[in-house]
Amino acid sequence: MEGAFRPNYLEKISPMKNGVYYTTLQHYRNGERIEKQSYKTQEKVATLLDTKDLPKVSSIDSYAFSHDEKKILLGTDLEPIYRYSRRGTYYVFDLMTKKSTVISEKKIQSPTLSPDATKVAFVYDNNIFIKDLNTGDTILITSDGEKNKIINGITDWVYEEEFSFVRAFQWSKDGTHLAFLKFDESKVPKFSMDIFGKRLYPEKHTFKYPKAGENNSKVSLFVYQLDNHKSKEVALGDDPYYIPKIKWSEKNHILSVITLNRHQNNLKLIFYNTESGQTKTILNEQDTTYVEVPTSLTFLEDNSFIWSSEKSGYNHLYHYSAQGKLKRQITKGLWDVTDFYGLNKVNKIIYYQSTEGKNTERAIYSIGINGKNKKKLSPKRGTNKAYFSADFSYWINQFSDSKTPPIFSLYETKTKKKLKDLINNHELKEKLTAYSIHPKEFSTIAINGYDLNMWQIKPSDFDPKKAYPLFLCQYSGPGSQMVSNRWMNSNDFWYQMLADKGYIITCVDGRGTGFKGSAFKKMTYKKLGEFEVEDQIEVAKALSKKSYIDDSRIGIWGWSYGGFMSSNCILKGNHIFSMAIAVSPVTSWRFYDTIYTERYMRTPQENPTGYDDNSPLNFAKNLKGKFLLVHGSADDNVHLQNTMRLAESLIQANKNFEWLIYPDKNHGIYGGNTRLHLFNKMTEFIFKNL
Numbered sequence: 001m002e003g004a005f006r007p008n009y010l011e012k013i014s015p016m017k018n019g020v021y022y023t024t025l026q027h028y029r030n031g032e033r034i035e036k037q038s039y040k041t042q043e044k045v046a047t048l049l050d051t052k053d054l055p056k057v058s059s060i061d062s063y064a065f066s067h068d069e070k071k072i073l074l075g076t077d078l079e080p081i082y083r084y085s086r087r088g089t090y091y092v093f094d095l096m097t098k099k100s101t102v103i104s105e106k107k108i109q110s111p112t113l114s115p116d117a118t119k120v121a122f123v124y125d126n127n128i129f130i131k132d133l134n135t136g137d138t139i140l141i142t143s144d145g146e147k148n149k150i151i152n153g154i155t156d157w158v159y160e161e162e163f164s165f166v167r168a169f170q171w172s173k174d175g176t177h178l179a180f181l182k183f184d185e186s187k188v189p190k191f192s193m194d195i196f197g198k199r200l201y202p203e204k205h206t207f208k209y210p211k212a213g214e215n216n217s218k219v220s221l222f223v224y225q226l227d228n229h230k231s232k233e234v235a236l237g238d239d240p241y242y243i244p245k246i247k248w249s250e251k252n253h254i255l256s257v258i259t260l261n262r263h264q265n266n267l268k269l270i271f272y273n274t275e276s277g278q279t280k281t282i283l284n285e286q287d288t289t290y291v292e293v294p295t296s297l298t299f300l301e302d303n304s305f306i307w308s309s310e311k312s313g314y315n316h317l318y319h320y321s322a323q324g325k326l327k328r329q330i331t332k333g334l335w336d337v338t339d340f341y342g343l344n345k346v347n348k349i350i351y352y353q354s355t356e357g358k359n360t361e362r363a364i365y366s367i368g369i370n371g372k373n374k375k376k377l378s379p380k381r382g383t384n385k386a387y388f389s390a391d392f393s394y395w396i397n398q399f400s401d402s403k404t405p406p407i408f409s410l411y412e413t414k415t416k417k418k419l420k421d422l423i424n425n426h427e428l429k430e431k432l433t434a435y436s437i438h439p440k441e442f443s444t445i446a447i448n449g450y451d452l453n454m455w456q457i458k459p460s461d462f463d464p465k466k467a468y469p470l471f472l473c474q475y476s477g478p479g480s481q482m483v484s485n486r487w488m489n490s491n492d493f494w495y496q497m498l499a500d501k502g503y504i505i506t507c508v509d510g511r512g513t514g515f516k517g518s519a520f521k522k523m524t525y526k527k528l529g530e531f532e533v534e535d536q537i538e539v540a541k542a543l544s545k546k547s548y549i550d551d552s553r554i555g556i557w558g559w560s561y562g563g564f565m566s567s568n569c570i571l572k573g574n575h576i577f578s579m580a581i582a583v584s585p586v587t588s589w590r591f592y593d594t595i596y597t598e599r600y601m602r603t604p605q606e607n608p609t610g611y612d613d614n615s616p617l618n619f620a621k622n623l624k625g626k627f628l629l630v631h632g633s634a635d636d637n638v639h640l641q642n643t644m645r646l647a648e649s650l651i652q653a654n655k656n657f658e659w660l661i662y663p664d665k666n667h668g669i670y671g672g673n674t675r676l677h678l679f680n681k682m683t684e685f686i687f688k689n690l
Contacts, residue, residue, distance in 0.1 A: 004431075005428065005431070005432070005493055007405045007406050007425045007428055007487065008406075008423050008425055008428070009406065009408075009423070010387075010396065010398070010408045010422060010423055011024045011025065011026065012024065012025065013387060013396070014063075014064075014065065015387075015388070015389045015390040016036070016065075016069060016390060017069060017390050018390070018391070019039075019389040019390045019391030019392070019393050019394070020038065020039060020040070020389075021036050021037060021038055021039065021045060022036075022037055022039060022389065023035060023036050023037070023048065023065075024037060025060055025063065030052055031050060031051035031052040031058075032050075032051045032059060032060050033047050033048075033049065033050045033051070034047070034048045034049040034060070034063060034072065035047050035048065036048055039389055039393075039394040039410065040394070040419065042410065042419075042420060042422065048072070048095060049063075049072060049074075049093055049095075053098070054091075054093070054100055056091075056100070056102070057074060057076050057091060057100070058076070059076055059077075060074055060075070060076060061075045061076055061077070061078040061086075061088065062074070062075035062078065063075065064113075066113045066117035067113070067115050067116070067117065068116075068117060069095075070094070070095050070096055070117065071092055071093065071094050071095065071113065071117045072092070072093045072095065073090060073091075073092055073093075073111060073112075073113055073120070074090060074091045074092075074093055074100070075088050075089075075090050075111075076088060076089050076090075076091070077089045077107070079107070081109075082157060082160055082161065082636060083160060083161055083637075084160055084164065084165070084166050085109065085154070085160055085166045086109070087107040087108060087109045088107055088108070089102070089104075089107060089108075090102070090103045090104070090108060090111045090122070091103065092113070092117075092120065092133060101133060101136075103120055103122060103131055104122070104124065104129075104131075104138075106124055107124075108122045108123065108124045108129075109122065109123040109124070109154055109166070109167075110122060110123055110153070110154060110166060110167035110169075112167065112169070112170075112171065114171050114175040115171055115172075115173060115174065115175040116175055117133070118132065118133055118134055118175075119131060119132055119133060119175070120133060121141075121153075121169060121171065121178055123152065123153045123154045123169075125145055125147075126145025126146060126147065126150060126151045126152055126154065127140060127141070127142045127143060127144075127145035127152050127153075128140075128141040128142050128152050128153040128169060128178075128180055128224075129141060130178070130226075139229070141178065141180075141224050141231065142180075142182070142231070148185065148190065148206065148207065148208055149184070149185060149186045150182065150183070150184055150185070150186070151182070151183040151185065151217075152180060152181075152182050152183075153167070153168050153169040153180045153181070154166060154167065154168055154183075155167075155168050155181070155183065156183045156185050156188075156208060156217045157207055157208060157209055157593075157636070158209070158210055158216065158217075158593045158594060158595050159183075159217075159244070159595070161593065161595075161596075161637065162593065162595035162596050162599075163242075163244040163245075163293065163595065165244075165245075168180060168181035168183075168246070169181070170246055170247065170248055171248070172248050172252055172253075172255070172274075173248055173250070173251075173252045174252045175226070176225065176226055176227065176252070177223050177224065177225055177226065177255075177274055178223070178224040178226070179221065179222070179223045179224075179246050179248070179255050180221075180222055180223075180224065181219055181220070181221055181222075181243055181246065182219070182220050182221075182222060183217040183218075183219055184217055184218040184219075184220070185208040185217040187215045187218070188208040188209070188210050188214070188215050188216060188217055189208070189209070189210065189211070189214050189215070190206050190207070190208060190209070191206070191207060191208070191209035191639065192204050192205065192206040192207075193205055193633070193634055193635075193636070193639070193640065194633070195634055195664055196633070196663050196664055197664065205634070205636075207636070209593065209636075209639075210593060210594040211590065211591060211592065211593065211594065211597075212589060212590055212591075212592060212593070212594055212597040212598055212601065212603060212604055212611075213590070213594070213598075213603040213604040213605050214594065216241070216242075216262075216594050216595075219240075219241075219242065219243050220233055220234075221233070221234040221236060221243060221246065221257060221272075222234065223255065223272070223274060225274075232277075234255075234257075234272050234279065235279065236257065236259060236270055236272075236279060237270075237279065237281075240259030240260065240261070240268070241259075241260060241261050241262040242259065242260040242261075242262070242264070242595070243257060243258070243259055243260075244258055244259075244260060244293045245257070245258040245293065245297065246258075247297060247299075249271070249299045249303050249305075250299040250300065250301055250302075250303050251303050253273055253274045253275045254271050254272070254273060254274075254303065255271070255272045255274065256269060256270070256271055256272075256282075256297065256299075256305075257269070257270045257271075257272060257279075258270075258293060258294075258297075260291070260293070262598065262603075263290070263598070263602060264290045264291060264595075264598070264599045265286060265287045265288065265289060265290050265291055266284070266285075266286050266291070267284070267285045267286070267291040267293070268281050268283065268284050268285075269281070269282045269283035269284075269297075269307075269324070270282065281324075282320075282322075282323065282324035283307070283320065283324045285309060285311065289522045289525040290522070290525070290599045290600070291310075292310055292315070294307055294308040294309065295308060295340065296308040296317065296337075296340035298340070298342065298343055300343070300345065301345065302322060303322035304319060304320060304321050304322050304327065305319075305320055305322075306318070306319060306330070306340070306343060306350065306369075307319075307320055308337060308340065310518040312329070312332070313334075313517050313518055313519060314333065314334060314335060314336050314517055314518065315336040315337050315338070315518075316329060316330070316331045316332060316333075316336075316337055317329075317330040317331045317337055317340065317350065317352065318330060319369055328370065328371055329371065330350060330367060330369060330370075330371045331352070331354070331367060331371070331374075332371075333356060334517065335354055335355045335356040335357075335359065336354060336355050336359075336514075336515050336517075337352050337353070337354045338353045338354055338355060338362060338515070339352060339353035339385075339386075340352050340353075341353070341364075341386055341388050342388065342392070343369065344391070344392040346391075348368060348369040348370070349366050349367070349368055349369070349392070350366065350367050350368070350369055351364070351365070351366050351377075351386065351388060351392060351395075352364075352365055352366075352367070353365075353384070353385065353386065355515050357381070358381070358485075359453070359515040359516055360442065360453055360481075360483055360484045360485050360515075361381055361382055361383060361484070361485050362382075362383045362384050362385065362484075363376055363377075363378045363381075363384055364376070364377040364378040364384050364385075364386045364395075364397065365377060366413075377395070377397075377411070377413070377416065378397055378399070379416075379418075380399055380401070381401070381485070382399055382400055382401030382402075382404065382485050382486065383399070383400050383401065383484060383485060383486035383487075384397055384398070384399050385397070385398040385399075386398075388413075392413055393412070393413055393414065394410065394411065394412060394413060394419075395410075395411050395413055396408055396409065396410050396411070396422065397409050397411060400486050400487035401485050401486065401487070402439065402440045402442070402455075402485055402486065402487070402488070403439060404429070404487065405425035405428050405429055405487050405488075406423070406425055406487055407421060407423065407424050407425065408421070408422040408423040408424075409421050409422065410422055435496075436460045436496075436500050437496060438457045438458060438459065438460050438496055438499045438500070439457075440455040440456070440457055441455060441456045441457070441458070442454070442455050442483070442485065443455075443456070445508060445539060445542060445543075446542075447508070447510070447535050447538045447539055447542065448511070448531070448534060448535060448538055450511060450520075452508050452509060452510055452511075452535065452539070453483040453508070453509045454483060454506065454507065454508045454509075454539075455483050455506070455507050456504065456505065456506045456507075457495055457496065457499045457504070457505040457506075458499065458504050459499050459500065459502055459503070459504070460499070460500065462548075463548075464547065464548045465547075465548070466548060467547070467548060467549060467550040468502060468503065468504045468548055468549060468550060469502070469503050469504070469550055469553035469554070469555070469690045470503075470504050470506060470540070470543055470544070470549050470550070470553065470554045470555070471498060471503050471504070471505050471506070471554075471555045471556070471557070471686065471690060472505075472506050472507070472508070472536060472539065472540060472554070472555065472556040472557075473491070473495065473505060473506075473507050473556075473557055473558070473562075474507060474508065474509075474510070474536060474556070474558055474562055474565060474566075475558060475559070475560070475561055475562040475565075476509070476510055476512065476513060476532040476536070476558070476561060476562060476565045477512075477513075477560075477561035477562075478512050478513075478514075478521060478522075478524060478528075478600055479512075479513065479514035479521050480509075480513050480514055480561070481509060481513055481514050481515055482507050482509055482513075483507055483508065483509045494679060494683075497683075498683075498686065501687070503686070503690070504548075504549065506539070506543065508535070508536070508539045510531065510532050510534075510535030510536060510539075511523055511524060511531040511532060511535055512524035512528075512531060512532050524600065525600060525601075526600070526601055526602060526607050526610045527601075527610045527613070527614065528589060528600055528601055528610070528614060529564060529565070529568055529614030529615075530613070530614050532565060533565060533568045533569055533572055533573070533614065536556065536565060536569050536573070537569060537572065537573040537576055537577075540554050540556070540569075540573065540576045540577060541576055544576065551576075552578060553578060553579075553690050554576055554577055554578055554579075554690075555577065555578065555579035555580060555581075555686065555689070555690040556569050556570065556577055556579075556580050556581075557580065557581035557582070557583070557682070558581075558582065558583070558585075559583040559584055559585075560583070560584050560585065560586070560637075560638055560667065561586065562583075562585075563582035563583050563584055563585025563586070564582075564585045564586040564587065564616070566580045566581060566582045566585070567580065567582045567585050567587060567616040567627075567629075567646065568614065568616050568619070570623065570624075570625050570627055571616055571619040571620065571622045571623055572619060572622065574622050574623065574624040574625060577625055578624075578625040578626065578689070578690065579625050579626045579627070579685075579686070579689045579690045580625065580626075580627050580628070581627075581628045581630070581682055581685060581686075582627070582628070582629050582630065583630045583631070583669070583678070583682075584630065584631050584632065584635060584637075584638050584643075584667055584669065585616070585629070585631075585638070585642060585643065585646070586638050586642055587615065587616045587617050587642040587643065587645055587646040588611065588612075588615040588616075588617050588642065588645065589601055589604075589611050589615070590604050590611055590615075591638075591639060591641055591642050591645075592638065616646055616649075617645055617646055617649045618649075620646070620649035620650045620652070620653040620655060621653040621655075623650060623653070623655040623657065625689075626657075626658075626685070626688075626689035626690075627650075627655075627657040627658070628657070628658045628659070628660070628681075628682065628685045629643055629646065629647060629657060629658070629659040629660075630643075630659065630660045630661075630662070630669070630678065630681075630682075631643035631659075631660075631661055631662070632661070632662045632664075632665030632666055632667065632668075632669045633661050633662065633663050633664060633665065634663075634664045634665055634666050635665070635666050635667045636666060636667070637666070637667040638667055640661070643659065643661075647659055658685065660678075660681060662674060662678070
C-alpha cells in the first residue's frame with residue numbers, strides 16, 4: 001500500500017512573535033483552519049481563520065502573517081513553475097475585520113506585505129506591482145518585463161535552481177524602499193523541449209537555460225523609493241557577475257548585497273546607503289577554488305552581523321562589526337555548523353545545528369555570541385533538527401536514527417526539560433516488527449588514503465560462508481552526504497526488500513562529499529568524476545575480496561549526479577562492475593548549467609580536459625556489463641539530451657543496453673504510477689542481471 005510505512009510528521013508550524021504561541025494549518029472534512037496553539041500546554045487557543053467563512057477560498061496552500069500579526073497573506077490554487085517557484089491566487093485576510101481582499105484576479109508570484117501591512121508587492125508577467133490595501137489602487141513599478149528577455153523581482157531558472165531563491169525583491173524595514181533585482185536574459189541561449197500531453201500536436205516549452213561556458217543573465221540591482229515613485233540603479237563596482245543575496249540591515253537606509261564573480265571564488269558583502277547613494281565593500285572572501293554563499297547573514301541592532309564561512313577549513317560562525325571588522329570567531333573545531341537557527345537578541349545567545357561529535361550525525365547547540373558557554377541541547381545521538389519559538393524559550397526537536405523513526409519532542413530551552421512527546425511514530429515501529437528489517441551497519445572503509453564513511457545492509461539470514469551479490473548505491477556530488485545516522489527514506493525500504501532477496505547493499509561517501517572539511521570536499525575541483533569514480537571502483541574491489549561477496553556480481557546505481565557516477569563506473573570500472581543503473585544522469589558537464597558546473601569546473605573553454613576526461617560519452621566503447629539508462633522527457637534540470645547523447649554513443653559503439661524514457665516527466669520522475677513503474681523496472685533489471 002502506498003505510504004504504508006511513511007512516518008507521521010509534525011504539521012508545519014509558524015512561531016508567533018510573543019514566543020508563547022504558534023500556528024498550524026489544519027485540514028478538516030469541511031475545510032481548512034489556521035489554528036493558534038500554546039507551546040506550553042499544546043492546546044488550541046483559537047481558530048484564527050476558517051475557509052468555510054471565505055466562500056472564494058476552498059483551500060489554503062500557503063500563509064504568512066504580517067509583521068504585526070493582524071493580517072494573513074493566503075495563497076490558493078498554487079501551480080508549480082520550476083523547483084521552488086509558484087504562481088497562484090492570493091488574498092489578504094484582516095484578523096480584526098474578518099474581511100478578505102484578493103490581491104489580483106490573475107495568478108501572481110511572490111506577494112509580500114509591507115512592514116506596516118498597508119501594501120503588498122508582487123510580480124506578474126515579469127513586472128513588479130504594489131497594491132495599496134487601503135485604497136485598492138495598484139501601481140506598476142517596472143514595465144520592461146518580457147518572457148525570455150527581462151525578469152523583474154523574480155530570479156531566472158539558474159538562480160532558482162542553484163542559489164535556491166525565487167523572490168528577488170525586499171521591503172526596507174520602514175517600508176519606504178523596495179530593493180529588487182532585474183535579470184536581462186536576452187543573450188542567454190534558449191532551451192526547448194516537447195511536451196507531448198494528449199493533444200494531436202506536442203507543445204514546445206522554451207526557456208532560457210545557460211549551459212556551462214555560455215552567457216548568463218546580466219543581473220542589476222535597483223531600489224524603488226515609494227514617496228517619489230522612482231527607481232535607481234545601484235552601481236556595485238566591478239560589474240559583479242552574480243548577486244545571490246540582498247537583505248536590508250537593521251538600519252532602514254542600509255541594504256546589504258552579496259556579489260560573486262563568475263568563478264565564484266571572490267565573494268563580497270557590500271552595503272548600499274540609500275541616503276548618501278554610496279556603496280562600500282564591508283567583507284571580501286576569496287579562495288583558489290570557490291566560496292560558499294553564507295546562509296546565516298543576521299544583523300544585530302548595532303548593524304554588526306553574524307556570518308558563516310569555511311575559511312578555517314570547516315563551516316563556522318563569525319561576528320563582524322558594522323564596518324566589517326572581525327570581532328570574534330564564535331564556533332571553532334574540526335566540524336561543521338550545518339544550520340543556523342537564529343540569535344536571541346535579548347541574551348545574545350545563538351542556536352545552531354552541527355556535526356560536532358560525529359560527521360554522520362547532527363546535534364543542536366547554543367552558544368553565546370562571545371563564543372562562550374556552549375551547551376548541547378539535543379539529548380540523543382543521531383539526527384536532530386530544531387524548530388524554535390520566536391523568543392527561543394521553547395523548541396521542538398525532530399530526532400531520528402537508523403533504528404528510530406522520527407520523534408517530535410517539545411523542550412523548554414532554559415531548563416532543557418522535555419515537556420512532551422508530540423509525535424513518536426510508535427505505531428510505525430510496531431508495524432515494522434512484522435517485517436524483516438535489516439539494520440544498517442555503520443563503519444568506515446580505507447580507500448585511496450582516506451577513511452570513508454560507509455553503511456551496509458545484509459540479508460537477515462546472512463551466512464559469511466555464502467557469497468552474495470553486492471549492490472552499491474551513492475550520489476557522490478560535491479558537499480553531499482548519503483551515509484548518515486537517520487531514519488529510512490523510501491529508497492531505504494527498497495534496499496530492505498533487495499536485502500531480503502539476498503543482496504548486500506552498500507553506500508560509501510567518497511572524496512568530494514561533505515562534512516569532513518572543505519579540503520576533502522574541494523579536492524574534486526576542476527575534475528568532477530575522477531576521484532569519486534576511483535573511490536567507488538576501489539570500494540567495489542576492496543569488498544569483492546570479502547569471502548561473502550560474489551566478485552562476479554557487483555552492481556551500482558544512482559540518480560542525477562549519482563547517475564553520472566554509475567555510468568562512469570560501469571564504463572571505467574568494467575573489470576569490477578557487471579551491472580549499473582543510471583537515472584536522469586548528467587553525461588557531460590558541458591550540458592549542465594553555469595552556476596553549478598562552473599563553481600566546481602570553471603568553464604569548458606578554460607578546462608576542456610576536466611570536462612571530457614570524465615564524461616561517460618567518451619568511454620561508451622568500454623561497456624561490458626548490463627546497463628539500464630532512464631530519463632524523463634520533460635526534465636528541465638538535467639536535460640534528456642544527456643541520455644540521448646549517451647545512448648547514441650553506445651549505439652555507435654555497438655553496445656547492448658536497455659533504456660526507458662518517461663513521457664513528460666521532470667527530473668523527479670513521478671506522478672500517478674510513474675515512480676512505482678520505475679522501481680518495478682529497476683527491481684526486475686537487478687533480479688535478472690545481478
